[in-house]
Amino acid sequence: MTAFNMEEEKDEGHFDADGNFVWDDEAKKVQEEAWLDGVSEQQMGAAKSAKSRREFRDEQAEETLTTDAANRTLAALLKPRETVLQALKRLGSKKRERVRPGSKRKQAQMKETQPAQTEEEKKQFEQVTEAADFLMRSGEVDVYSQIKEEFVPEEELLAQRRERSVQFAEDSEGKSEEHPPKQEVMWEYKATDGQIHGPFPTSSFVAWQQQGYFKGESAVEMRQQEMLNDFEDSDDEEEAPAAKDKEKAGESPWKRSDTIDFSSY
Numbered sequence: 001m002t003a004f005n006m007e008e009e010k011d012e013g014h015f016d017a018d019g020n021f022v023w024d025d026e027a028k029k030v031q032e033e034a035w036l037d038g039v040s041e042q043q044m045g046a047a048k049s050a051k052s053r054r055e056f057r058d059e060q061a062e063e064t065l066t067t068d069a070a071n072r073t074l075a076a077l078l079k080p081r082e083t084v085l086q087a088l089k090r091l092g093s094k095k096r097e098r099v100r101p102g103s104k105r106k107q108a109q110m111k112e113t114q115p116a117q118t119e120e121e122k123k124q125f126e127q128v129t130e131a132a133d134f135l136m137r138s139g140e141v142d143v144y145s146q147i148k149e150e151f152v153p154e155e156e157l158l159a160q161r162r163e164r165s166v167q168f169a170e171d172s173e174g175k176s177e178e179h180p181p182k183q184e185v186m187w188e189y190k191a192t193d194g195q196i197h198g199p200f201p202t203s204s205f206v207a208w209q210q211q212g213y214f215k216g217e218s219a220v221e222m223r224q225q226e227m228l229n230d231f232e233d234s235d236d237e238e239e240a241p242a243a244k245d246k247e248k249a250g251e252s253p254w255k256r257s258d259t260i261d262f263s264s265y
Helices: 006-010 025-036 041-064 068-079 086-093 106-114 120-139 154-178 202-210 241-248
Strands: 013-015 020-021 185-191 196-201 222-229 249-251
Touching: 020 202, 086 120, 086 202, 106 120, 196 202
Parallel strands: none
Antiparallel strands: 013 020, 185 196, 185 222, 222 249
16 A cells, blocks of 8 residues: 655645645546556447447438428338327337246247247337437427327328229219119009099109008009100101100000009019
């Protein structure tokens, strides 16, 4: 043990007004060099490289990550209606349940049902964490409880809605072409005075019967009338109306209106 030597200490520094010993610059440099003697050049180089890598990553993160980029990252990696917290739980490392020692069957089942975290899951976990942390630092304090749809940009939501509308219209048009609307059967009826009225569509008679007409005491004689050649042009504009009606109408036998099941037409 070396005895305390006040004179030697004064050569390497001095005491300030509060009684604290202050090293002189040259003595301080000597002390630092003595400490560095225990550190190899390889270790110093590794430490400098690690520091440079950290600084580079921090600079890159500050340059590339924006609010828009963070939102798009979460919108891409989260599942529909999934929150950030649920996504982190899904992508995070799988925790194994504790089992009693010697329970080989449970241990085997645990290995089958608890797959290890894949490299892709690990990468996505880091991306979700980085994006969520950035948004939280930017003021989005509820980011971890927000769902996927809240991160999708408004213009993309509008584009998706338009695409769904177009798809729905195309599907509806295709179904209409496959199943064209059924042409209603037309009917005439003969009033009690013998005058013939019509033709009227089946739907009209269904509604009238629901109101109490054309059945029971108010039943009348009716006949079905199928209109033919509706889309044909007549070359003879001076043809008599009666002849034209006869050509266009296919008349069926008269029936009592209360014996006709209009729902089958």
